[in-house]
Amino acid sequence: MDRADAELLLTSEALTLLDGLPPYRATDNVVQSVSALRDRGVSPEMTRVVLRQRRLRAQAKPKFGDFAARMFFTEIGLQQATRLDVAAHHAARFRALGDITVGDLGCGIGGDSLALAGLGLRVVAIDRDESTAAIATYNLAPFDNASVEQGDAESVDLSRFSALWFDPARRSKDKRLSNPADWSPSLEWVFDVATRIPSGIKLSPAIAHELLPDGVEAQWVEDSGDTVECVVWTGALARPNVARSALILGAESAELTASEPDSGVETGEIGAYVYDPSGAVIRAQLLGTLARQLGANTIASSIAYLSSNQFIHTPFAQAFKVIDIVPLDIRAITQYCRDAGIGILEIKKRGVDIDPATFRTKLKLKGSASATLILTRAGDGRVAIMAERVR
Numbered sequence: 001m002d003r004a005d006a007e008l009l010l011t012s013e014a015l016t017l018l019d020g021l022p023p024y025r026a027t028d029n030v031v032q033s034v035s036a037l038r039d040r041g042v043s044p045e046m047t048r049v050v051l052r053q054r055r056l057r058a059q060a061k062p063k064f065g066d067f068a069a070r071m072f073f074t075e076i077g078l079q080q081a082t083r084l085d086v087a088a089h090h091a092a093r094f095r096a097l098g099d100i101t102v103g104d105l106g107c108g109i110g111g112d113s114l115a116l117a118g119l120g121l122r123v124v125a126i127d128r129d130e131s132t133a134a135i136a137t138y139n140l141a142p143f144d145n146a147s148v149e150q151g152d153a154e155s156v157d158l159s160r161f162s163a164l165w166f167d168p169a170r171r172s173k174d175k176r177l178s179n180p181a182d183w184s185p186s187l188e189w190v191f192d193v194a195t196r197i198p199s200g201i202k203l204s205p206a207i208a209h210e211l212l213p214d215g216v217e218a219q220w221v222e223d224s225g226d227t228v229e230c231v232v233w234t235g236a237l238a239r240p241n242v243a244r245s246a247l248i249l250g251a252e253s254a255e256l257t258a259s260e261p262d263s264g265v266e267t268g269e270i271g272a273y274v275y276d277p278s279g280a281v282i283r284a285q286l287l288g289t290l291a292r293q294l295g296a297n298t299i300a301s302s303i304a305y306l307s308s309n310q311f312i313h314t315p316f317a318q319a320f321k322v323i324d325i326v327p328l329d330i331r332a333i334t335q336y337c338r339d340a341g342i343g344i345l346e347i348k349k350r351g352v353d354i355d356p357a358t359f360r361t362k363l364k365l366k367g368s369a370s371a372t373l374i375l376t377r378a379g380d381g382r383v384a385i386m387a388e389r390v391r
Contacts, residue, residue: 001074001075001131001132001135002131003130003131004045005045005049005131006130006131006134006135008045008046008049009049009050009053009072009135010072010134010138013046014046014049014050014053017037017042017046017050018050018053018054018057021050021051021054023058024054024055024057024058025058030051033051034047034051037050037051053072053073056073056074056075056078057069057071057073059073059078060073060078060081062083063078063081063082063083063084063111064081064083064084064111065084067084067114071109071138071139072109072135072138072139073109073135074109074131074132074135076108076169076171077108077109077132077135078109079171080108080167080169080170080171081108081109081111082111082112082115082167082202082229083223083228084111084114084115085223085249086221086223086228086229086249087111087112087114087115088115088118089221089247089249090112090115090116090165090200090202090231091112091115091116091118091119091121092119093200093233093237094116094119094121094163094165094200094237095119095120095121097162097163097198097236097237099121100121100122100162100163101121101122101123101124101160101161101162101163102116102121102122102123102124102161102162102163102164102165103123103124103126103156103158103160103161103163103164103165104116104123104124104125104126104164104165104167105126105153105156105164105165105166105185106126106127106128106153106166106167106168106169106184106185107125107126107127107132107133107136107148107167108127108132108136108167108169109132109135109136109139110125110135110136110139110140110146110148112165112167112202113125113136113140113146113148113165114139114140114143114146116146116165117140117143117145117146118143120145121145122145122146123140123143123145123146123147124146124147124148124149124160124161125140125146125147125148125149126148126149126150126151126153126156127148127150127151128150128151128152128153128184129150130150133148133149133150136148152185153166153184153185154185154186154189158193158197161197162197162198163197163198163199163200163235163236163237164193164194164197164198164199164200165199165200165202166185166190166194166199166200166201166202167201167202168180168183168184168185168186168187168190168201168202168203169183169184170183170204180211187203187211191213191232194216194232194234194235195213195234197235198234198235198236198237198238199232199233199234199235199237200231200232200233200234200237201231201232201233201234202229202230202231203229203230203231203232204229204230205220205221205227205228205229205230205279205280205283206283207230209261209285212232213232215234216232216233216234216238216243217232217233217234217237217238217239217242217243217244217245218230218231218232218233218243218244218245218284219231219232219233219244219245219246219247219284220244220245220246220247220279220280220281220283220284221247221249221280222246222247222248222249222250222278222279222280223249223250224249224250225250226279227278227279227280227283230283239257241259242257242258242259243258243259243260243261244257244258244260244261244262244284244285244286245257245258245284245286246278246280246281246283246284246286246316247280248278248280248315248316252315253315254315254316256281256284256286256289256290256316258286258289261284261285261286262285262286262287262288262289263285263286263287263288264288265287265288265291265296265297265298265306266297266298267297267298267299267300267301267379268297268298268299268307269297269299269307270299270307270322270325270378270383270385271296271297271307271308271309271310271322272308272309272310272311272321272322273307273308273309273310273311273319273320273321273322273390274299274305274306274307274319274320274322274374274385274387275290275294275296275305275306275307275308275314275317275318275319275320276304276305276317276318276319276320276348277290277304277305277306277316277317278315278316278317281316281317282304287304287306290306290314290316290317291306293312293314293316294306294308294310294312294314294317295308295310295312296308299376299377299378299379300351300376300377300378300379302351303350303351303376303377304350305350305374305376307322311390318389318390319389319390320372320374320385320387320388320389320390321387321388321390322385322386322387323371323386323387323388324336324385324386325378325383325384325385325386326383326384326386327382327383327384328352328375328381328382328383328384329384330359330362330363332384333363333373333384334362334363334364336386337363337365337367337371338366338367340367340369340371340386341366341367341368341369342365342367342369342370342371343365343366343367343368343369343370344365344368344369344370344371345360345363345365345370345371345372345373346370346371346372346373346389347359347360347372347373347375348372348373348374348375349374349375349376350375350376350377351376351377352375352376352377352382354375356375359375370388371386371387371388372386372387372388372389373385373386373387374387
């Protein structure tokens with residue numbers, strides 16, 4: 001968002017117009033929406049700004065719930081913003097340090113600062129982009145214990161902060177920045193600062209383990225089935241003897257921890273049950289820890305499916321009861337589904353170059369029975385596991 005758009009948005013006229021617009025729907029006729037505002041004498045620039053903001057508020061609702069209707073967003077800021085329930089988890093860890101002042105360096109639209117301020121912590125939110133800082137100022141206005149500054153994180157006086165939160169900007173306009181040196185602030189600088197001041201550092205869940213420094217806690221977070229982030233905790237914010245953790249948030253919250261990465265699992269046969277581990281467990285390299293809890297083995301090297309002859313309920317994996325194993329051959333699977341009357345089929349896959357949607361079309365399913373089809377490697381070959389979901 002450029003400065004001119006931000007200035008338009010942060011006016012009483014824009015607020016009044018937004019409050020009077022009907023809820024956004026993806027099926028809305030854009031021409032009609034524009035015409036309705038233009039017929040009321042609204043300028044083309046204001047029309048564009050408020051209609052875009054209405055769309056962004058609707059897109060933000062899965063992350064911010066009802067709060068989205070009273071917030072402002074930028075396109076990039078919303079993409080990188082932390083989900084509100086995940087931000088609350090971050091804030092709780094800072095709150096455990098007591099009455100502190102937190103610097104949110106690279107605050108974006110202020111999502112994490114909202115959660116920190118909501119728990120009563122003093123927060124200084126800083127972003128180098130003028131328009132983004134203005135949006136964050138609006139979003140944090142209800143909190144007297146939160147302030148916003150525009151500035152470069154790497155030039156800020158850090159001595160006033162007891163702890164720091166970093167969410168390095170990994171996008172420039174519509175381009176994703178893959179080199180950590182190009183992030184704002186750069187990852188090297190962030191990790192250096194984090195050795196001196198307790199910090200939480202939000203990173204992509206796909207971050208390479210070799211980029212993570214020694215002596216930190218790296219926590220992968222899954223929220224409602226999505227692996228959303230890796231957070232590196234340092235200093236007093238990190239827990240003793242926890243180097244890797246996988247946190248599951250949702251209806252059944254749970255956490256798997258280890259003092260070091262633990263991805264080594266023996267390979268064995270397909271048993272009575274197959275487990276599909278959480279993405280957070282896989283990303284955290286804790287497959288070995290989970291396998292020991294389940295008494296399970298992998299069914300092929302470098303494949304994350306686990307299997308055992310005993311069912312053990314776990315929040316860290318989806319479980320499937322094995323019904324049959326057939327060759328991974330379209331004709332064999334088609335015949336099996338036809339004989340079993342399977343017309344409703346969930347298709348999962350690992351380690352095979354197959355597009356499930358295309359594969360489903362070729363099966364020409366008919367019938368009322370349902371099943372799960374797991375396409376994968378087992379041993380040195382490829383198999384199709386017919387199964388039913390346990391959870």
